[in-house]
Amino acid sequence: MQSNNGYYGEFGGSYIPEILYASQQQILHAFEEAKNDPEFIAELKDTWQNYSGRPTPLTFCKNLTDHFGGAQIYLKREDLNQSGAHKMNNVIGQALLVKRMGKKRVIAETGAGQHGVATALISARLGLECTIYMGAKDVKRQYPNVFWMKQLGATVVPVEEGAQTLRDALDEALRDWSSSHEDSHYLIGTTCGCAPFPEMVAYFQSVIGEEVKEQSQAQFGQYPDRLYACVGGGSNACGLFLPFLEEKNVEMVGVEAGGKGLELGQHSIRLSNGLGQKGIAQGFATMFLQDDNGQLQETHSIAAGLDYVGVSPIIAHLAQEGRIQMTYAMDDEVVEACSLLLKKEGIIPALESSHALAGAFKDAPNLPKESRIVINLSGRGDKDIFNVAKAMNDLTFPEFLENYMADYNEHLSDNNQGEA
């Protein structure tokens, strides 16, 4: 979606410290040139296909469809990307742009670690130095991803400021960029931040919706009636929705994280129920969760990737216009939806994507049998094994961890004795 000089209605823009002006302009121009350069586009498509495995399938879910007895349910399988999430589409695009700009280092923020891992993967492949900022709390919660980032050669910096989550990681990444902009690129992971990041990330993610257009035509001869995506920063939702924007018959539903309840601090609902308010922070204008004095607030979701205080200015604008309908799913509904997909279709969804499932499952029984819905399965759930085990109150999991720890410690002490 083309912005109006960086704005989408009243949202977006570029509110950055003066020190970043020149670098921001450089990205703006490099992106404009690159997207009009057939060689760049060819390399992008080649990397998407041969490194990340695109196009990803559009999978019909017969069992789920029968289960609900309403709309025919399809999943867009972004979980099958290299790295296990749609994040890969964007990092490939931006990393190729980094090479084009002649920069040698990338900085990224990450919440759950999915964008961090994706950035570390592409950096390893393209020979870029990579620094990942991650809230200290998230480092603890999502250690397996931290482990892989380090193995991939990235430097992971735990951010001890503030609430030690994604918002703080983003602030810290911006600070790094303020000192390192001459040789570093801020590889932002979602459709947020100053212009042109929302537009650029949405551009790279739009491959999702473009493929759905072709695949839906091929599989059932028309476009879907409704689309569902979870909305954290908004990148997978932008990716699925934006190519369908002009198709007036295609309805779009964004699902935010209802968390544990609607009190401030318990959820990440910015775009419905009047919970978010317009603000300008972290480089752009959008709907933020904030108090009356304009201080940004804590958020919560069982899915770390949706646990963010702001939201894409593109989604905020389309929601305000009524083009996208916004809803939310609570933590427990999300775990139920995840469980249902496991059992009915043999697919392990990420908890982020399970929000889209939960939103769609509420509507599916009430939709006509001949209607077709596409749910963006933005990521796979392997990374959530610890959280899902806990949410499902699985009693054997702690036993596994204890055994694993005992074995690990034995292994370490054997090694130490071997060295002595």
Next chain:
Amino acid sequence: MSQLAQYIADKRQQKPILSMTHVVYGYPTVQESLDWMATLLEAGADFIEVQFPFSDPVADGPTIVAACHGALHDQQLTVEQCLSDIGQLGRDYPQSRIALMSYLNPMYRYGLEKLVKRCAEENIQGLILPDLPYEQATELRSYCDTHGVDPVWLVTPVTPKDRLAFLASEARGFLYCVARSGVTGNSNHNGGERQSLDEYLAEINSHANAPIGVGFGIREKAHVDALKGKADVAIIGSALLDAYNKGGKEEGLKLFNGLFNA
């Protein structure tokens, strides 16, 4: 000439360089921060740059970030109360001036028009918002023109030359020159830049339509002395806060006196 520029010009008749000291409002408490400001004014600070804390201060380094978070931790700070408090301080020390610094969001929530009007009422003549670039500030500039408050623009060593010339010519009150890349608090004073600080300031001076303030990285008397004859105001922030954190008002005052009254 704006009130603020006039003030600087007049004071510069008596002093080779003016001092601007940065204090975070509400850190560690509102009263302690106001006492600290009064102490600095008593010691002859020409300006206090009062930072109204924001939860996400992206242009600041660790020292100031920690102070902002500390200030917001256990208390509700309101812009209204801050303006009243620092307005009173300004009336208590009429020989000095107070500038308000913050990030856009708390100010936006308070209302930009109301903010500028209230600043004028409290004789706060300068407004520094590091995440509001000139291009995005059309509204704010018009309110400032109406009420005689100066929006303070920042330039940096990596600001493109034509943009630097433009911002310098648009300067009101004073132009805030960042001495190096990065966030506040880094001690590497203009280190490793392609251009020397002198050349950078000369370039700015050739375009500037207002006095020049220099900040970011000033920690020693030599840094302040190096600005004499090239700039009008030396701005100290993180170094002063570091001293204050180390030994309270006494340590902070020692640094201030060492830099400006020695």
